[in-house]
Amino acid sequence: MEYIKVIGEGPLLGSVDIQGSKNAVLPALAATILNEGETVLHNCPDISDVKITLDILKFLGCKIKKENHTIIVDAKNIVNNYIPTELMTKMRSSIIFLGAIIARTKEASMCFPGGCELGPRPIDLHIKALKALGVDVTEGNGYIKCKLDNYKDAQVHLDFPSVGATENIMLFGALSDCVISIENAAREPEIEDLQNFLNGMGAKISGAGSSSIRINGVKKLHDFEHTIIPDRIAAATYLCGGVITGGCVEVKKVNPNHFGAVTSVLRECGQYVEEGKDYVCVKANNKIKSIDLIRTLPHPGFPTDAQSGILSVLSVANGTSIIKENIFQQRFKIADELIKMGADINTDGQVAVVKGVKKLYASPVYASDLRSGAALVVAALCAEGETKVFNTHFIDRGYENLHINLKNLGANIERVKE
Numbered sequence: 001m002e003y004i005k006v007i008g009e010g011p012l013l014g015s016v017d018i019q020g021s022k023n024a025v026l027p028a029l030a031a032t033i034l035n036e037g038e039t040v041l042h043n044c045p046d047i048s049d050v051k052i053t054l055d056i057l058k059f060l061g062c063k064i065k066k067e068n069h070t071i072i073v074d075a076k077n078i079v080n081n082y083i084p085t086e087l088m089t090k091m092r093s094s095i096i097f098l099g100a101i102i103a104r105t106k107e108a109s110m111c112f113p114g115g116c117e118l119g120p121r122p123i124d125l126h127i128k129a130l131k132a133l134g135v136d137v138t139e140g141n142g143y144i145k146c147k148l149d150n151y152k153d154a155q156v157h158l159d160f161p162s163v164g165a166t167e168n169i170m171l172f173g174a175l176s177d178c179v180i181s182i183e184n185a186a187r188e189p190e191i192e193d194l195q196n197f198l199n200g201m202g203a204k205i206s207g208a209g210s211s212s213i214r215i216n217g218v219k220k221l222h223d224f225e226h227t228i229i230p231d232r233i234a235a236a237t238y239l240c241g242g243v244i245t246g247g248c249v250e251v252k253k254v255n256p257n258h259f260g261a262v263t264s265v266l267r268e269c270g271q272y273v274e275e276g277k278d279y280v281c282v283k284a285n286n287k288i289k290s291i292d293l294i295r296t297l298p299h300p301g302f303p304t305d306a307q308s309g310i311l312s313v314l315s316v317a318n319g320t321s322i323i324k325e326n327i328f329q330q331r332f333k334i335a336d337e338l339i340k341m342g343a344d345i346n347t348d349g350q351v352a353v354v355k356g357v358k359k360l361y362a363s364p365v366y367a368s369d370l371r372s373g374a375a376l377v378v379a380a381l382c383a384e385g386e387t388k389v390f391n392t393h394f395i396d397r398g399y400e401n402l403h404i405n406l407k408n409l410g411a412n413i414e415r416v417k418e
């Protein structure tokens with residue numbers, strides 16, 4: 001059994017270089033199969049979701065070289081056009097390969113992602129879009145089979161600005177014989193990163209970052225080297241650590257524009273936040289102010305992935321805060337664990353009412369997903385006594401060296417294997 005042991009002590013002080021973005025590297029790795037050659041990605045985080053993605057690429061026939069944070073994918077020979085169930089179920093976001101595999105081989109099959117830690121993970125928007133673009137989709141027995149008959153130009157209007165659906169359409173359309181426009185596209189920074197990477201390989205895509213994206217398919221892509229953007233959610237996690245311990249933490253090698261909604265909430269909490277071109281520094285004010293209402297929303301709204309960390313911070317705020325979760329149903333599972341630590345949180349459906357308490361206390365707690373795992377570590381940093389955070393495999397999905405980085409900032413933290 002493995003857990004992260006944290007003894008809540010003094011303030012976090014210092015700076016931390018932020019890893020490459022998990023949510024940007026996964027679609028970028030899927031995109032490498034569009035190039036019948038060698039593609040180089042720099043700043044790839046060393047996390048388990050990347051390891052699983054590399055296993056998928058190897059299964060498809062790619063040769064992989066990895067040196068530190070650089071991954072080289074040789075996709076000259078693709079030998080499979082399906083993803084085995086055991087790999088699909090290890091990482092539900094592997095659905096991102098669907099558009100890329102069809103683009104490269106004209107056929108693809110895989111099992112449905114099904115439910116995950118965050119609740120049901122439907123892919124109806126991905127399927128509806130692919131059908132509109134000329135893909136014949138058959139669903140049955142938990143499997144989805146896709147075959148491309150004839151490309152169709154189309155305007156795809158997404159009912160919701162789904163990140164995964166937007167990326168799947170971009171991956172499908174980049175290497176195609178059609179013209180596609182996506183309306184109500186997701187506007188996350190990771191979408192813009194994917195556009196920059198694909199265009200570097202020779203694709204013709206414009207509009208990413210806005211809600212209208214236009215894709216003029218091309219017949220061939222070429223070798224390219226790309227650097228993955230910094231992880232805005234990892235940055236938010238370390239800033240929350242700084243605030244909850246009354247410390248002073250600088251996150252470096254970031255793009256502050258990517259997480260303005262988070263820094264704005266930290267300021268609303270009464271914290272001093274300084275931003276530069278590629279850094280953000282938070283100097284905590286020991287009195288954390290409560291917030292009347294935070295709603296999670298698609299970018300540029302407050303990101304659902306940063307919600308758990310803020311919930312930990314607001315647990316020890318001066319007053320009552322309300323959080324409304326609009327993206328994923330199961331995000332408040334963490335509340336039960338924080339309550340074990342003395343937090344006063346009431347949840348009803350998508351709403352959490354958080355009455356700030358003076359202190360949190362150590363307890364064994366269990367991560368139920370990636371972000372709740374990191375947020376429990378954040379809460380433990382200020383809790384009296386020795387907290388053990390279990391289910392560390394969730395944290396490993398998206399954070400490279402979380403405990404080492406926090407130790408370097410002065411936390412009393414270690415990873416224990418029994």
Ligand code: UD1
Binds near residue numbers: 127160165298326
């Ligand atoms: C991505 C991120 C995840 C983040 C989320 C929202 C990756 C690898 N993951 O996940 O960290 O929390 O964006 O910012 O980038 N939906 C449907 N039908 C669909 C697709 C989505 O109803 O076909 C719903 C989902 O259930 C959810 C909402 O749309 O309620 C947002 O999902 P989506 O934006 O697709 O998230 P992911 O791409 O899965």
